[in-house]
Amino acid sequence: MKLIILTFCMLLVAVQNVCGDEESMKSFKECLDENDIKGDIEKLKENDDPKLRCIMACVMEKEGILKNGNVQLDKLKQDLLKDAERLGEKKISEIVNTCGDLAKELTDVCDQANVVGMCIKEEFAKYDINFEK
DSSP: OHHHHHHHHHHOOOGGGOOOOHHHHHHHHHHHHHTTOOSOHHHHHHTTOGGGGGHHHHHHHHTTSEETTEEOHHHHHHHHHHHOGGGHHHHHHHHHHHHHHHHTTOOOHHHHHHHHHHHHHHHHHTTTOOOOO
8 A cells, every 4th residue: 555655655666556545645646746756767867867866755755654743653653553463562662663773864764765665675575565555
């Protein structure tokens, strides 16, 4: 659900791989529009288009995970628990705290969001939890 949208931002995968609940998809589309992103996302990614840099932060903000320039770890834990329930609350909390620690010294919200997102994706992959369809 929301995690799939978050994953798009982490990996900047093609739009067709991004499907979540209606609210998350709406947030994702709004962020694309707000950042004037049109066309082939993969091509933009290959060309290191700077417009893509803050998509994750935009989606996280719309989903309530990013507020006042800070990643809300408790909200992120709640959302992840819904999508990766089999890991359990304790393991998800450990993962989110580890990833949050990596980003806490960063001052740029886009960097924070990207570091947290990539870290979560990498940690979940260790448990065979993948976000792509």
